[in-house]
Amino acid sequence: MSALNIKKGTTKHSAYNLRPNFSDVDERHTLAILVDNEAGVLARVIGLFSGRGYNIESLTVAEVDHTGHLSRITIVTTGTPQIIEQIKAQIGRIIPVHEVHDLTIEGPSVERELAMLKVVGSGDKRLEAMRMADIFRANVVDSTLNSFVFEINGAPDKIDAFVELMRPLGLVEIARTGVAAILRGE
Amino acid sequence: MKREMTGAQMVIQSLRDQGVDTVFGYPGGAVLPIYDEIFQQNDIRHILVRHEQGAVHAAEGYARSTGKPGVVLVTSGPGATNAVTGLTDALLDSIPIVVLTGQVPAFMIGTDAFQEADTIGITRPCTKHNWLVKETDLLSSVIHEAFHVATTGRPGPVLVDIPKDVQFANGLYTGPKPATSRYQPQLKGDIESITELVAAMETAKRPVFYTGGGVINSGPAASQLLRELVDATGFPITSTLMGLGSYPATGKNWLGMLGMHGLYEANLAMHGCDLMINIGARFDDRITGLISAFSPNSLKAHIDIDPSSINKVIRCDIPIVGDVAHVLEDILKIWKTRGRKTNGNAVTKWQSQISEWRKADCLGFSTSAKSIKPQFALERLQALTNDHDRYVTTEVGQHQMWAAQYLHFNDPNRFMTSGGLGTMGYGFPSSIGVQMAHPSSLVINIAGEASWLMNMQEMGTAIQYNLPVKQFILNNERLGMVRQWQELLHGERYSHTWSEALPDFVKLAEAFGAKGIRCHDPADLDDAIMEMINYDGPVIFDCLVEKHENCFPMIPSGKPHNEMLMGDAETQGVIDSKGSVMV
Numbered sequence: 001m002s003a004l005n006i007k008k009g010t011t012k013h014s015a016y017n018l019r020p021n022f023s024d025v026d027e028r029h030t031l032a033i034l035v036d037n038e039a040g041v042l043a044r045v046i047g048l049f050s051g052r053g054y055n056i057e058s059l060t061v062a063e064v065d066h067t068g069h070l071s072r073i074t075i076v077t078t079g080t081p082q083i084i085e086q087i088k089a090q091i092g093r094i095i096p097v098h099e100v101h102d103l104t105i106e107g108p109s110v111e112r113e114l115a116m117l118k119v120v121g122s123g124d125k126r127l128e129a130m131r132m133a134d135i136f137r138a139n140v141v142d143s144t145l146n147s148f149v150f151e152i153n154g155a156p157d158k159i160d161a162f163v164e165l166m167r168p169l170g171l172v173e174i175a176r177t178g179v180a181a182i183l184r185g186e
Numbered sequence: 187m188k189r190e191m192t193g194a195q196m197v198i199q200s201l202r203d204q205g206v207d208t209v210f211g212y213p214g215g216a217v218l219p220i221y222d223e224i225f226q227q228n229d230i231r232h233i234l235v236r237h238e239q240g241a242v243h244a245a246e247g248y249a250r251s252t253g254k255p256g257v258v259l260v261t262s263g264p265g266a267t268n269a270v271t272g273l274t275d276a277l278l279d280s281i282p283i284v285v286l287t288g289q290v291p292a293f294m295i296g297t298d299a300f301q302e303a304d305t306i307g308i309t310r311p312c313t314k315h316n317w318l319v320k321e322t323d324l325l326s327s328v329i330h331e332a333f334h335v336a337t338t339g340r341p342g343p344v345l346v347d348i349p350k351d352v353q354f355a356n357g358l359y360t361g362p363k364p365a366t367s368r369y370q371p372q373l374k375g376d377i378e379s380i381t382e383l384v385a386a387m388e389t390a391k392r393p394v395f396y397t398g399g400g401v402i403n404s405g406p407a408a409s410q411l412l413r414e415l416v417d418a419t420g421f422p423i424t425s426t427l428m429g430l431g432s433y434p435a436t437g438k439n440w441l442g443m444l445g446m447h448g449l450y451e452a453n454l455a456m457h458g459c460d461l462m463i464n465i466g467a468r469f470d471d472r473i474t475g476l477i478s479a480f481s482p483n484s485l486k487a488h489i490d491i492d493p494s495s496i497n498k499v500i501r502c503d504i505p506i507v508g509d510v511a512h513v514l515e516d517i518l519k520i521w522k523t524r525g526r527k528t529n530g531n532a533v534t535k536w537q538s539q540i541s542e543w544r545k546a547d548c549l550g551f552s553t554s555a556k557s558i559k560p561q562f563a564l565e566r567l568q569a570l571t572n573d574h575d576r577y578v579t580t581e582v583g584q585h586q587m588w589a590a591q592y593l594h595f596n597d598p599n600r601f602m603t604s605g606g607l608g609t610m611g612y613g614f615p616s617s618i619g620v621q622m623a624h625p626s627s628l629v630i631n632i633a634g635e636a637s638w639l640m641n642m643q644e645m646g647t648a649i650q651y652n653l654p655v656k657q658f659i660l661n662n663e664r665l666g667m668v669r670q671w672q673e674l675l676h677g678e679r680y681s682h683t684w685s686e687a688l689p690d691f692v693k694l695a696e697a698f699g700a701k702g703i704r705c706h707d708p709a710d711l712d713d714a715i716m717e718m719i720n721y722d723g724p725v726i727f728d729c730l731v732e733k734h735e736n737c738f739p740m741i742p743s744g745k746p747h748n749e750m751l752m753g754d755a756e757t758q759g760v761i762d763s764k765g766s767v768m769v
Contacts, residue, residue, distance in 0.1 A: 022501055036368070039318065044310060051311050082497060089494035095315040095335055095369050 026078050028057070029104040030111060030181045031088065036096035037063050037071040044094050045073060054079060054087050058113075058156070060178040070098070076156075076179050103181050111181040114153040117163065121170030122146050129169040136162045188360060193322040193353040194219035197286060200329040202229050203362050206257050208248060208622055209233070210241040214261025215301060216288025219353035233622060233651060236643035238265050240615035242272020242343075243641070246281045247619030250602045251577055253405060255282040255336050256619065262288045263301030266347075267308060271609060273343045274312040278606025279428060280403055282341035284332050285313075291351040292320045305347045314342030320349065322357030330362040331369075339371030340492040341403050371491060375508030375516060383463070383487045383504050384520045390461035390485075391532035392539075393421045396444065396473075399428030399605070400466015400490060402598040404510035409598045411514035412465065413437070418518075419528050422540055424452040426467050427586075428605045431595035441540065445473045446741050447587040450548035450750055451540050453739075456481050457747035458539075464488040466510045469499040470606070479746030489513045548739045548752060549591055558708050560585065560660045560731040564592035564632070567658065570715050574628040577620045579603065581613035581637030584666035584737040589632040611640030614657060618644055621653040628656070628719065635661040635688060635728075645698040648724040656718050657726045662733045663688060670736045691728035698724075706730040 035041045042061055049056050058076040063069070077087060084102070092100050103109040117138075119129045126146070133140065133150050136158070142149035152162050156179055163174060191199065197220050201209065210233045213221045224232050235241040238260045245256025260269055266287040276283045290299040306318045315335050317328045329346055336344045387393060395416060401408045409432045416423045416439050423433050424441040433440060442449035444456055456462065462484045467473070474480045480500060487504035488496050496505045506513055521527075551561045578593055579602040580586040586603055595601045602620060604612035617631035631638075638659050648655050665683040672680050692702030701721050705714040705728070718725045738753040744767075 040306060040310070043307070047311055082501075086494065086498055089492075089496070089498075093492065093494055098368070 023081050026080060027084060027104070028076065028078050029084050029102055030109065030179065031075045031077065031091070032099075032101040032103055032181060033073040033075065033091055033097060034064075034099040035071050035073060035094075036098070037069045038096055041071070041094075041096045042073070044096070045075070045091065048090055048094065049075075049077075049087075052090065054083065058178040060180050074179055074181050101183075103183060106183060109181050109183045111155050111179050112153055113156050113159055113177055113179050114151065115159045115163070115174060115176040116141065117150045117152070117166050117171055118147060118173040119150065119166050119170045120147045120172050125169050129166060132162070132165050132169070136165075138162065188358045190356055191359050192219065192356055193325050193348065194223045196322070196326045196357065196359050197329065197348070197353070198223045198227060198230065199359055200326050200362075201257065204330070204333045205254075206230055209257045209259050210235055210244045210248070210619065211259035212236075212238050212241060212261065212265060214265050214288060216262035216265075216290060216350050217259060217286075217348075217353075219350065220259065220286070220288070220348075231622075232259070233618075233647065235615065235618075236646045237641065238268035239271050239611065240618070240641050240644045240647065242269050242276065242283065242285065243609075243612050243615035244619035244622070244644075244647075245283050245285075246272065246276050246279075246612075247579055247602050247616030248623045249281050249283060249619075250402075250616075251599050251620040252623045253599060255284050255333060258283065258285040260285065260287055261301065262290055262305065263303045265301075266303055266305040270308060270312055271607075273309055273345065275604055275607040275609045275612060276343035277312050277314065279604065280341050280399060281343065282336040283343040284329075284336050285343060285345040286329075287345060287347050288353070289318070289347045289349040292349040293351065295349065305345070309345050312343070313345045316345040316347065318347045318349075319352055322352050322355040325352060325357060327360045330360070331367055333362070334367045335369050338367075338369060340400075372507060373491075373509040373512045375489065375506040375513040377516065377520075379504055379506045380513060380516050381520055383506065384517060384524060386461050386485055386487065386504065387419065387421075387463070387521065388524070388527040389529050390421075391529055392455075392459045392536045393419075393461040393463065393533065394441075394455045394459040395421055395423035395433075395463050395465060396425075396456065396467055397423060397429045397432055397465045398426040398467025400510050401429050401432040402466075404466065404491075406598065408432070408466075408509075408511035408514060411511055411518060415514060415518055415521075418526065419521075420533055420537070421463075421528075422455055422537065424448070424455065426470065426473060426605070427590050427603060429467065430590060431598045431600045434596035435594035436596055443590050445470075446475070446743075447591065447737055447739065448741075449591070450546050450739050450752070451543040453741065453747040453750060454543050455540055459484045462486045464490075464502075465514070466490060468495045471499075474500060475741045476744055476746045481747070546752070548750075551753060553708070554732065555708060557732045558706065558711060558729060560588055560662070560735055561592055562708060563660060563711060563729050563731060564588050566711050567630070567632075567715055568593050570712065571628060571630065571719065574719070575624075575626070576600065576628045576630065577602070577617075577624060579613040579616040579620060579629070579631045581631070581633040581640075582608045582610045583634045583637055583668075584662075584670065584735075585632050585634045585637075585660040587667075587737045588660070593632075610637040612637075614638055614641050614655075615644045615647075617655040617657075618647055618651075618653055621655050622651070629654070630656045630658050633657055633659045634666060635659050635663065635691070636665050636685060639689075642694075645695075645700060645724070645726075649699050652723065654721070654723050654725075657724070658718070658729065659691060659727060660729050660731050661688075661691070662731050662735070664733055666735075667737065669734075673736070674742065691726050695724075695726035700724040700726060702726050702728065704728040704730065
């Protein structure tokens with residue numbers, strides 16, 4: 001993530017990078033958005049993405065401050081640096097949005113996702129699934145005589161790898177939470 | 187101070203506390219309690235329109251000509267959906283509008299009740315913000331916040347959806363206290379960036395000011411500061427359609443409007459400049475033409491209160507986020523303390539280059555003794571109304587561009603036109619809103635016959651409130667601008683761009699109780715225009731003009747600024763297949 005080496009904005013008083021490098025290469029950015037937890041706020045954010053043709057790779061949302069009624073939305077999106085800047089500026093215009101953080105630029109940050117996988121099988125396949133789960137530190141949260149439900153958390157790449165391994169071993173269903181991300185200390 | 191009252195009473199009290207004197211609206215089942223309160227008071231005038239779209243455009247005209255927010259009150263369902271075009275129009279042109287809609291009772295929301303629509307969902311993308319109020323206790327604070335959001339930062343339309351049971355119920359009224367609002371956009375620009383811009387101004391050889399609606403939205407002080415800056419530096423200035431009047435058309439540095447139908451000298455100045463100072467404009471596609479060839483050799487500064495405008499379309503070298511008046515004040519202050527320097531000789535040379543371009547006389551047209559040229563009609567209208575306290579609205583199309591080219595505006599808030607959305611049917615209701623705000627001024631709507639018919643029902647409103655709005659219709663019996671594009675792009679196949687069943691506009695005026703004037707002879711035009719001006723009441727002026735006149739100059743879509751079509755241009759095949767995809 002730090003290899004992207006994107007210059008920070010030079011306009012001090014703005015949350016946005018107003019002098020970006022204008023590359024044509026798509027980049028993956030993780031945005032953390034702090035919003036008032038009020039009816040329709042998620043629709044405003046999502047509507048912005050669909051209305052203006054931006055991508056959403058992953059989206060999570062939950063209340064993070066019960067007394068302050070604040071929710072945190074984590075969006076993973078892709079676009080050229082110009083598009084990413086435009087996305088942040090457009091999100092910033094939404095009235096219930098308090099803060100927009102580009103963790104990819106402000107980083108380093110930690111990204112985690114939780115997934116649950118239902119794997120059905122017997123014999124060697126069942127044993128192999130169990131062994132793989134051990135290696136990936138996945139937990140068994142439900143079991144029958146011919147199925148497991150594994151719970152795994154980690155960076156999205158790790159989950160992708162685990163999912164690919166489980167496919168030939170009887171994977172029948174996946175539920176993923178989407179990415180939650182936070183800046184590292186200080 | 188908190189007082190107990192019903193939700194409907196709160197609506198009226200909130201409007202009162204916001205200093206609202208006029209509301210444009212149309213009653214219906216879901217707003218009956220509010221209308222009952224309107225009936226029992228005299229502080230706020232309610233103007234009954236004939237269609238909800240008309241209410242929003244009237245409020246836009248009111249807002250744009252006064253700088254105050256326009257207020258609309260309509261019912262649920264169809265009342266709200268009819269307001270959508272007006273909301274979108276106000277969003278694209280950044281006009282402060284507060285729309286109050288009735289809604290079915292909160293306990294019936296979601297049951298497909300009679301006249302229920304998901305107003306919040308429908309209007310979410312076409313408002314700056316909207317609110318559904320489910321508790322009467324929250325109603326007044328939401329309405330006050332709505333006014334704050336509509337008028338603060340980059341202005342825009344907002345909507346408050348009020349279920350009928352909330353209007354009936356009692357609650358505690360809270361007065362306005364905007365200081366506590368969560369929405370507080372930054373007004374002051376970054377001083378480092380402003381200093382960088384001033385340094386660029388000191389050395390620029392070919393500078394140009396490119397101004398937009400943001401100057402007008404910032405308030406009268408911004409226009410004053412702009413004039414001071416332009417006159418002190420001697421830099422040429424052009425403006426978008428939205429910004430006309432912020433710098434006077436009589437000013438010596440005025441280049442005229444730029445863009446697709448802008449003036450030759452303005453567009454060439456934009457193309458050839460080495461420093462472009464964008465003040466409150468947004469690099470709209472009508473302005474830029476071909477992006478990759480847009481002003482290729484200039485340093486670009488962009489002053490805008492909305493961070494999302496910066497780098498949206500055109501890469502900007504000196505971004506300044508802030509309110510135009512605040513930023514201009516700082517620019518002037520810093521420029522003066524650094525010694526009021528400009529690159530004098532080079533700028534003089536630049537000005538003489540512009541004078542050369544001006545000789546092309548891009549607005550020249552051949553007059554005719556037999557028929558009225560639309561350009562001639564507007565030239566005469568300009569000459570005969572110039573000394574009046576005049577406000578102009580327009581519909582959308584050729585007549586709109588001709589109005590921008592041939593009418594001259596010397597003050598802000600005098601020209602109301604649908605710029606971003608291009609809403610046919612905007613001008614007439616807008617002129618009604620303007621006339622409400624300025625009862626003794628001359629208010630003229632420059633229209634095409636097709637646009638005008640889109641909201642002609644508002645004749646009833648003009649008559650009912652005795653509003654002497656002048657409807658100056660350039661009648662070519664064509665959708666002129668679309669027809670022009672068909673000529674340029676589609677082999678002169680004029681698919682559905684003429685009207686075969688136009689009304690007799692004079693009889694139409696008379697049917698409503700207004701005055702109708704028809705003119706087709708250039709020799710009679712002046713007298714007819716004077717008759718219109720001097721008549722104390724609404725007039726429909728049916729000006730029969732040359733039917734196949736094209737609007738020039740023109741930057742064909744997909745072309746850069748230095749490839750303009752002039753009046754006598756050969757028009758076939760000028761737009762290539764790539765350009766024809768763009769509108």
